[in-house]
Amino acid sequence: MALRILGAPQRYVQGPGAIDTLAEEVERLGGGPVAIVIDPVACELLGERIARALPDARLLAFGGECTGAEIEARAAETGEARLILGIGGGKAIDTAKGAAILRNLPVGIVPTIASNDSPTSHIAVVYTADHAVEGVRHMRVNPSLVLVDTAVIASAPRRFLAAGIGDAMSKPYELAGALAGGGLNFFGGTPTELTKAIVGRAREILLADGEAAMAAREPDAAFERVVEASILLSGLAFESGGLSIAHSMVRGFSVMPQLARLLHGEMVALGTLTQLAAGQGSAEEIAELASFFRRINLPVSFAAFGLSEEADFRRMAEVSLTAPYAGNYMRRLGPDDLVEAMRSLDRM
Template sequence: MLKLMRSPLKYVQGQGALLHVYEETKNLGKSFLFICSNSGFKSCHEKIEKSFEGTDATIHFEIFGGISSIGEVERMRAIVKEKNIECVAAIGGGSAIDTAKATAHYENLPVLVIPTVVATDAPCTGLSVIYHNDGSFSNYIFYPKNPDAVIVDSDIIANAPAKFLVAGMGDALGTYFEARACEKAKAPSLENGGITKSAMALCKLCYDTLLEDGYKALKACENKVVTPALEAIIEANTYLSGVGADNGGLAVSHSVYNGFTALKECESTMHGSVVAFGTLAQLVIEDAPEEEFYEVMEFCTSVGLPVTLEELGVTDKDRVRIAAENACAEGESIHNMIGDVTPEQLYNALIVADALGREFLNQ
């Protein structure tokens, strides 16, 4: 298996970054379609319009329907054709980003990503999650390239609810441990290639940054100010986690998330929260050193990530069995583990992780 490495062509981050959108993306085209969430449009459009003042480029903002559905992608493709768009851009969270990526892919255009929250590592990855028009899951789209540009304005992130930053740290927490498991098993990355030393270095840096700056960044975000720690966590949640996962691979943590989505009581639980707890379960399966396990658990509790099933909204052990069965379905990334993992083994690990978490909280 050949080793490979992919990433966005350009990553820009900092305070006031939106005032430089035109300057950083003028090579991508002369007409831009910005696919926006409602909140994304409100918080970003004035700065973006200012960045395009005095240029010969045209911009069009379109509020999307809230879900990266087949119908929304088709609607945006029609606008691209009608407006003679040369670059598709996203402003918002994961769904807006996935809609823009798919639209750009099908229209063979460059894509610009402007996240307004850092709750997942979607901005830098080369894939989308697509849903049917009724909101049910349809398919993943794996793209031949990552986004052409990702621009993150730290002021926008600092003013978003802190729960999104925490969720992003939960998603980022799995990056190193899942990649490490894939490397040991010689399993392919999300890009279906071998894992490079560069990818592993990014994944480890992601974890180290969470430990060093996570709590301090949370305090900054809660107070809506930008500090070096917040800048570091924005980069960890967005770039290090996104490029790390793309090139490092997934294992137990993300399969646990997929499994728990089958439970109605977890419908409102954030992606990163479940991934964080899935990381604890993976460490139990690996029989990781006690010091490492409790280092991860202490980090989780310091920033408000769950360490018990009850914190995920699950109180019935029979429901945990259902989640474990779904997490071990054919094609799930949990099968990247050395020796594989059965539903029973995963159930056992989830129960033990929960018991250790309850004990830790009661100390």
């Protein structure tokens, strides 16, 4: 019998103005030289505040895609750093994780958008130069710090928050798929009871507060709950629970030019509907989830992107089934099953 395993970041801090505690949090981790992988948008938005908080930190400019070459280049620039910080969107964050892996250093994460649940995880998703998923790399432990300034998150375009909700909404269905398929989580164990509880609570929050959070002009109670559900609860859920078809589909979607520029969470929303349509969900459940996704401007069909050719659907299906968690499902699926599931969403 496999061991029950749950992994989590060492420290999670969330709220308006959290970025101004960065020096204190770095000191809590032992201080010392810091290297920061930061994307251009985050640098423009937060550069002065970061410079005041950590005047001796070395800023490393993120090049735009989390490729193996980008990770190696940033790792080579870290100098004598004892801590690497990743500040910005998901790909800058994952580049910081990749550099930390190469340098065997702890990492702290400061997301500037809530578009996915990667900040809390020990996983970095690596892409090719043309934006297709290449694979994943694993840190030995989860980030030492995840610091989420919700005032910064609230200032970002709402498309990013919607994507984060889409990513998080997959987790109850993917946990069910992993449990049904006997799959292990990302730590090689089975989900704990806490993980199951986290998944349920995240879903409750997203359905109850998701639309209010999307409409909020500044952080309020609903916004704080949705950000926590999208980053912390969802991150714990996927790593310590397991993934299934919804995230497998991202691998197939990313090779299609029509879909490759979608945000990760937007792809996952389509993948979740595909997972349900492959047999896990009823027509009513699929319609209800699709309606929720529409209300927060997440994609619900392939026709909207001009995809209609059988060869395109088959390519997406075949590539998706190469994902390591594609077998985490209630039954074994083949390309025909996924093609039919995807096409059924357009028929809706």
